[in-house]
Amino acid sequence: DAGVIQSPRHEVTEMGQEVTLRCKPISGHNSLFWYRQTMMRGLELLIYFNNNVPIDDSGMPEDRFSAKMPNASFSTLKIQPSEPRDSAVYFCASSPDRAGGYTFGSGTRLTVV
Amino acid sequence: AQKVTQAQTEISVVEKEDVTLDCVYETRDTTYYLFWYKQPPSGELVFLIRRNSFDEQNEISGRYSWNFQKSTSSFNFTITASQVVDSAVYFCALSEASSYGQNFVFGPGTRLSVLP
Numbered sequence: 001d002a003g004v005i006q007s008p009r010h011e012v013t014e015m016g017q018e019v020t021l022r023c024k025p026i027s028g029h030n031s032l033f034w035y036r037q038t039m040m041r042g043l044e045l046l047i048y049f050n051n052n053v054p055i056d057d058s059g060m061p062e063d064r065f066s067a068k069m070p071n072a073s074f075s076t077l078k079i080q081p082s083e084p085r086d087s088a089v090y091f092c093a094s095s096p097d098r099a100g101g102y103t104f105g106s107g108t109r110l111t112v113v
Numbered sequence: 114a115q116k117v118t119q120a121q122t123e124i125s126v127v128e129k130e131d132v133t134l135d136c137v138y139e140t141r142d143t144t145y146y147l148f149w150y151k152q153p154p155s156g157e158l159v160f161l162i163r164r165n166s167f168d169e170q171n172e173i174s175g176r177y178s179w180n181f182q183k184s185t186s187s188f189n190f191t192i193t194a195s196q197v198v199d200s201a202v203y204f205c206a207l208s209e210a211s212s213y214g215q216n217f218v219f220g221p222g223t224r225l226s227v228l229p
Contacts, residue, residue, distance in 0.1 A: 102160060104158035107156060
């Protein structure tokens with residue numbers, strides 16, 4: 001198994017631009033999570049999907065952030081418009097159940113200038 | 114609300130020393146899960162262990178061992194005979210299995226430096 005695959009690994013964009021982060025979970029895992037990691041706030045859960053359905057998006061910082069999971073093998077996290085304070089490492093993780101024991105992707109390092 | 118405390122911000126040890134990383138959690142749920150993750154300098158997050166609240170048996174995996182004590186709400190992690198490759202940030206995390214969705218909280222992490 002290739003593990004959780006995230007793309008791109010690095011993204012540099014200008015303030016105001018739309019950014020789309022992508023994630024392919026491990027096949028057979030029915031839970032998918034998006035996390036953000038910053039020095040100031042550590043690791044924060046943004047949104048959680050179970051069986052492709054968003055269950056808890058209370059961690060999404062504001063309306064500029066949106067996430068979708070159109071099928072079991074693909075999810076996106078979109079920021080529109082992006083702001084410098086969105087700069088962080090964004091991790092996707094998948095799990096075979098809701099409890100956790102996640103496998104994390106390698107992360108996307110986003111820099112908004 | 115649940116909370117995870119890792120009081121040790123940074124720890125430095127010399128290779129071959131044993132080191133224990135502390136984790137204290139707070140939850141009102143009776144059913145929950147505890148985790149440890151490793152984040153080496155390369156940045157990826159590596160899952161180490163998951164323990165549910167009904168299983169208080171300690172676990173050993175090679176040089177790693179975990180001590181879960183519900184009475185003190187602690188889930189400590191010990192590395193025996195540390196090696197330079199153990200240098201990383203280690204995160205403890207808590208997941209509550211109750212009701213709607215899945216609450217999952219990471220502790221702030223402990224940065225372990227193992228010196229040769």
